[in-house]
Amino acid sequence: MxxxxxxxxxxxxxxxxxxxxxxxxxxxxxxxxxxxxxxxxxxxxxxxxxxxxxxxxxxxxxxxxxxxxFDRFIETNYLDKSTMQQRYDTLFGSLKSVDSLLYESEKVGGISSYLSQFFGDWQKLTSETDNYAVRETLLSDTNNLLSVIHQADAQMTRMQEQANQFIQQDVDDVNRILEKIAGINGQLKQVEIPGQNNANALRDDRDRLVRELAGKLDINVITRGNEQDFTITTKAGHTLLQNEQTFSLKFEGPRVTSSLVAGSTFGADGKLYFDGMDDFEYTIDFVSAGTAGSEYSGDPTTAAMFRVSLDGGKTWLKDDNGVELQFPAGDEAHLVEVRGVKIWFGQQGSSTTPPSNGPEVGDDFIVAPKSGVYWYQDTSTSENITPQIYANGEDNNRRITGGSLAGFFNFRDNYIGQYRDKLDALAKELIWSVNSIHSEGAGLKKLSEATGTYQVFDSTVPLANDTSGLFFRDKLQSGNLQFYAYDNTGAMVGTQSLDFTAYSSKIPPDANFDPEDNSLEDVRDAFNDMFASMGLAVPADMQASIVNGSLRIASGNGHTFGFGQDSTGLLAGLGINTYFSGTSARSIEINSAVASNTSLINAGHYNGAGEINEGDNLIASDIAALKDKKLDIHTDFGGTAHQTLSEFYNALVSSVGGDTSSAQFNFSYQNSLAQDLDAQQQSLSxxxxxxxxxxxxxxxxxxxxxxxxxxxxxxxxxxxxxxxx
Structure with missing residues (x-):
């Protein structure tokens, strides 16, 4: 039985x-x-x-x-390829919009065509210097040029703002996905009995969510045994999930982090402050020790000096000649401006109070003048994991490098950021090149008042000093400029150069202007001394003064004046007798004095007798010649290019097209690899x-x-x- x-x-x-x-x-x-x-x-x-x-x-x-x-090995490889495919898919889709923007604008009349028209108008002015219609046309076409420059910059800015919205959505999605996976891990522990009861549906749900997560950022999946011990980290090693515990990401605004060397006393009460926005992080590295406050007083020999990197310390900012830039550490009264971001040092509780101790050699600070992604280990401990690309094109592997998050950040910062840098460089060189010629010229009438369009932070320090705050300080040179004064009948009172003997620290004193030695107050006083030596009453007949950080020269009692040859660049650097104002693609404008009075467009110049010869076209001719003149145009990532303005802009348009094609190729390549691995997984599962x-x-x-x-x-x-x- x-x-x-x-x-x-x-x-x-x-x-x-x-x-x-x-x-x-x-x-x-x-x-x-x-x-x-x-x-x-x-x-x-x-x-x-x-x-x-x-x-x-x-x-x-x-x-x-x-x-x-289900093959975990194949899935791991798929996640690696999929996250890069999503990165380049996002980047390619975003770059297409920039490529279309510049391509369409050139078809209907963009920067390149309006730039040619601008110089063509100056060429026409050479033959009709006193024709007001020609002058009005010049102003009109200049406004058209500035309008397309402003529009290009504004549209790229809007693209960056849109990218910020997508980034915030992705960060929210990442946190949501992690919470869901943590919930599934909790359910698995409750229902699974290893070797007997496998919650396969829950595991499928979890793997679907992991794939979705990999589309947002690059991840590692770490499992042990029966996969109930389940951990997800970024490729850089930041833990996002451990079984049922999650670690959140946050998209947050600008901040400063510090890394001080052993023995540094700066951290006792010192703090770095900044004001302004930029598309790149600043790594600030101190190369010499010293003060960081009011003791500095404009003397670079007493200040702690620092250098700045835009790519995590791989490369350092250089000037037009390739020399590494170094900046003095000052308090709020002696701050420096780097790429539009103001930087100064104060105490922990007061930005206006100088710190007790200055930084030491090797003290580092990371200034993030933009929004970024931060990984939170707990509520008070965070780490910046915002994607970052070095100057050589490599990724910072300690940050996010994959997924749509990397794509949006790469687009927002490295691509749009560099395009806007190049557009700013174009505008800056256009401003300086035209202004340096125009400032030495004469219009159809003499001047009764001239106010600079550029300001200084501190009028007591040498103009070439970084703490002066003058935007074009690096363009100034030693030399002098010619000034002409006229009485109320139009007769010339006199012509002189400025005399800086009384304001020179050199031995023997130098009569010429020296940007490393002379401040804006010295320039003001030298002008007033010159007026007095000409027999002009100060301030009744003529006076130089400083108004809101700008130099102002004004005449009275019917007196007028004009400017001649300027070997210093002082007039263009201060924005006096210039055609343009502004410093960037966003701020470039026609000088308000010229915009309201076309007779102030300088086509000619003052001769040796202080006269403006009828039909003189020297200034207009020199400006028109800029169309074909190769200029040194500097960008922080691209170095100095020796090109015409049109060639530089065309190179920008070409780089956008090249970047778009490269992103498309990388997307296609990574997509093919991801599809192949997905097919392998599908053949099994x-x-x-x-x-x-x-x-x-x-x-x-x-x-x-x-x-x-x-x-x-x-x-x-x-x-x-x-x-x-």
Whole structure:
């Protein structure tokens, strides 16, 4: 009887095993179109053996557990390729909008065509210097040029703002996905029994979410054993999730972090402050120790000096000649401006109070004058993981390097940031090149008042000093300028150069202007001394003064004046007698004095007798010649290019097209690799209806055979029961 009962038990187990296999096969068939579903199978194992005669007798089959077909190795490789595919897909889609912007603008009349028209108008002015219609046309076409420059900058700015919105959405999605995965991990611990009950549906859900997460940023998935111990980190090693615990990301605004050398006393009460925005992070590295406050007083020999990097310390800012720039550390009264960001040092609780101690050599600060992504280990400990690309094109591997987050940040900062830098460089060179010529010229009438369009922070320090705050301070040179004064009848009172002997610290004193030695107050006083030496009453007849950080020269009692040759660049640097104002693509404008009075457009110049010859076109001719003149145009990432303004802009347009093509190639390449790996995974985990139908027939026959075994055992039992003693 025990043998027949054993047969019955074997048949029962066979029925159950076949039934389970049929059910799993049916589940596979019904989910053939379900995204992320992994094909399941029943793991069968032989039941225990009984020692018996004539030998061990088996006890049938056991349906041990339901498993899914899934290759973690293939999935890991897929995640790596998928995250890069998403990065370049995002970047390519964003760069296409910039490429279209510049391409369409050039088709309908963009910067290049309006730049040519601008110089063409100056050329026309050379033959009709006193024609007011020509002058009005020049102003009109200049406004058209400035309008397309402003529009290009504004549209790229809007693209950056839109990228910020997408970044915020991605950060929110990352935190949402991590919370969902943590919830699934909690459910897995509750329902799974290793080796017996596998929550395959939950695992599929988790893997779908992991794929979605990899589309946002580059990640590592770390599992152990049965995958209940589940950790997700960034490629750089920042833990995003550990089982049921999550670590959040936040998209936050500008901030400063410090890294001081051992023994530095600056951190006791010192703090770096800044004001302004930029598309790049500033790594500030101190190369000499010293004061960082009011003791500095404009003397670079007492100040701690620092250098600035825009790519995490890989390269350092240089001037037009390739010399590394170094800046003095000052308090709020002696701040410096780097790329439009004002930097100064104060105490922890007061930005206006100088710190007790200056920084030491090796003290570093990271200034992030923009919004970025920060990883929070806890509520008070955060780390900047904003994607960053070095000057050589390599990624900062300690930050996010993949997913749509990397794509949006790369677009916002490195690409749009550098395009805007180049557009600013174009505008800056246009301003300086035209102004340096125009400031030495004469219009159709003499001047009665001239106010500089550029300001200084501190009028007591030498103009070339970084703490002066003068934007074009690096353009100033030693030398002098010629000034002409006239009485109320138009007769020349006198012509002189400025005399800086009384304001020179050199031994012997130098009469010429020296930007390393003379401050704006020295310039003001030198002008007033010159007026007095000409017999002009100060301030009744003529006076130089400083108004809101700008130099102002004004005449009275009907007196007028004009400017001649200027070897110092002082007039253009201060914005006096200039055609343009502003410093960038956003701020470039026509000097308000010229815009309101076309007679102040300088086409000619004062001759040696202080006269303006009729038909003189020297200034207009020199400005028109800028169209074909190769200029040194400097950008912080591209160095100094020796090109015409049109060539420089055309190179910018070409670089946008090249970057777009490169992003498209990288997307196609990474997409092909990701699709190939996904196909490999699908060949293993995807449902194949032909295979499932074959399995269904196989398990159906197994079920029938097991049922037949029960029938056979029953017949055997009936035979035994029918035997009579």
């Amino acid at each position: 025990s043998g027949i009962n054993n047969i019955m038990d074997i048949a029962r187990k066979g029925l159950f095993a076949s039934q389970a296999a049929i059910e799993v096969t049916g589940q596979n068939i019904s989910n053939v179109n379900t995204v992320g579903y992994s094909r399941r199978y029943v793991r069968l194992e032989e039941s225990l053996q009984l020692d018996y005669r004539p030998g061990q007798i088996g006890m049938g089959v056991e349906a041990a557990e339901v498993l899914r077909h 995807g449902v194949n209806l032909d295979e499932e139908m074959s399995n269904l027939i196989k398990f159906q026959h197994s079920y029938t055979a097991a049922a037949k075994l029960i029938s056979t055992a029953d017949q055997m039992l009936q035979t035994l029961l029918g035997l009579k003693p």
